[in-house]
Amino acid sequence: MGLVRRALRSRLTAGIAAGAAVLVVTACGAPDKGTAEKDAKADPSEAAASTTDAPAGVADPTHAVPLPGPFDGKQYGDDLLLVSEDTISEEDLATITGVTVRGKKGVAAYTRLSYGQFTVESKVFNIAAVDPGEYRRFTGPSAAAFQPQWDRVAGGEIAVADRLQKDLPLDSKGYLAIDDQRIHVGSWSPGGVDGIDAVVNAKWGGELDLPEANAVLINTGxxxxxxxxxxxxxxxGKTTYSITALDAVEQNGLDLDTFQTVVPVGSFRDAVGVFRYTPIGGGRIAPDPAWVKAHIVTEVVPILGSVTCNRHMMPQLKAALGEIQTSGLADKIHxxxxxxxxYPRFIAGSTQLSNHSFGLALDLNVPGNQRGTVGQMDRVVVAIFKKWGFAWGGDWAYTDPMHFELARIVSPG
Known part of the structure; x- marks a missing residue:
């Protein structure tokens, strides 16, 4: 959203900005007031590199970086998000940020991010590892001024957009599971950058194996x-980077004028790779044909016959269905x-991808296993699928008992 639009919105929310973000638990300690903020060109990895001892009182000293210090009021709009599958070189960064339009500088401010996606209960979410002191300048007045949120991110916690409170289940202690990591949610934030659902600091970015500094958030003034x-x-190069106009995302959830880049974190990186797609309207997407050719296959599996799925999932799917068949339970799957x-499309009624977009999920016995119900899926069948590395939607907070998706890689041997 542009800075002028943010300013107009800030007038409507004046007087409540300081309390807008909701913290999950009581702050663990007072912020370090002496840490200086870096300039807008800072690489988030520099914050981690400069840490010698964690600030006192932070929630997660192992993943803490220097606290950002008090906000100085300088803000920018979030206009463009540029994403690459790998680290953007200094040479390319200079080219990107040095463009001119009619003789005037096109990039007024920018900050570098480490950017990727994670999956929870089949929904795909965007996460960025950031320099808290600089990223806050692009998040709007309410979020930027909320000091505890950025101290929490620096202290090793995650800040999540408050619109996702119903979509991201936490455990009883307020932790979010991302792949095999658990990160404490320090803030549900009403402000933020369109197209980014959650932020962590650079140390967590490294832990999650996000590609280092592979994205740039740009203000065009x-x-x-x-x-x-x-x-x-x-x-x-038009095909080198995906560049999303964030004002388009804000208005309708989609930027139909460009392709999008998904860089998964965690154990599915090999199965998904770098997934590029173009929104084509009507809830549909068009994945890069080269990705489809490399990842999607049609094969015959036990019980179901011919299916079209991700080739990385096929061995486990065949093993699970084969065991179900030899166990005399084939009649439990229809x-x-x-x-x-x-099926490459957004989740119905949203602009979020699911694991079906990657061919890593399947729906069985649909009529008797609707969302929000206990379902009729045979529990021995469920146990066999879990043995072979699948998660079951019947275990979710909002159940989806027809749904099985690849949760971990298991070799059939």
Whole structure:
């Protein structure tokens, strides 16, 4: 959202900004007031590199970076998000940030991010490892001024957009599971950057194996974001980086003028790789044909017959269905009620991807296993799927008992 639009919204929310973000637990200690903020060009990895001892009183000293210090009021709009599958070189960064439009500088301010995606209960969420002191400048007045939120991120916790409170289940102690890591949620934030659902600091970025500094968040000042994007695409290569106009995301949840890049974190990186797709309207997406050719296959499996799924999942799917068949439970799965595995589209009624987009999930016995119900899925069948590395939607907070998805890699041997 542009800075002018943020300013207009801030007038409507004046007087409540300081209390807008909701902290999950009581602060663990007073912030270090002496830590200086870095400039807007800072690489988030520098914060981690400069840490020798964790600040006193932080929630997670192992993952803490220096606290950002008090906010000085300097803010920028979040106009463009540029993402690469790998670290953006200094040379390319200079090209990107040096573009001009009609003789005027196109990039007024920027900050570097480590950016990727994680999956919880089949929904895909965007996460960024940031320099808290600089990233806050792009998040809008309410979030930027809320000092405890940024101290929490620096102290090793995660800040999550408050619109996701119902979508991201936490354990009883307020921890969010991302792959095989548990991160304490320090803040549900009403402000933020469109297209980024959660932020952590650079140490957590390394722990989650996010590609280092593979994204740039850009403010174009008074210059049109679309004009700047066209200049960047021409200078840096249109197919090299995905560049999302965040004002388009804010208005309708989609930027139909560009492809999007998904860089998964954790154990599914090999199965998904770098997933590029273009929104094509009507809830549909068009994945990169090269990705489809490399990852999606049609094969015959026990009980169900011919299915189209991610090739990395096929060995485990065949093993699970084979064991179900040899256990005399084949009649518990109804081939005529199989609803598919690979279908490249957004989750119904949203602009979020699911694991079906990657061919890593399948829906079985649909009529008797609707969302929000206990379902009729045979529990021995469920146990066999779990043995072979699948998660079951019947275990979720909002149940989806027809749904099985790859949760971990298991070799059939």
């Amino acid at each position: 008074i210059t049109s974001p679309q004009a700047v994007r066209r200049k960047i695409e021409k200078a840096a 081939p005529g009620e199989y609803a598919g595995c690979y």
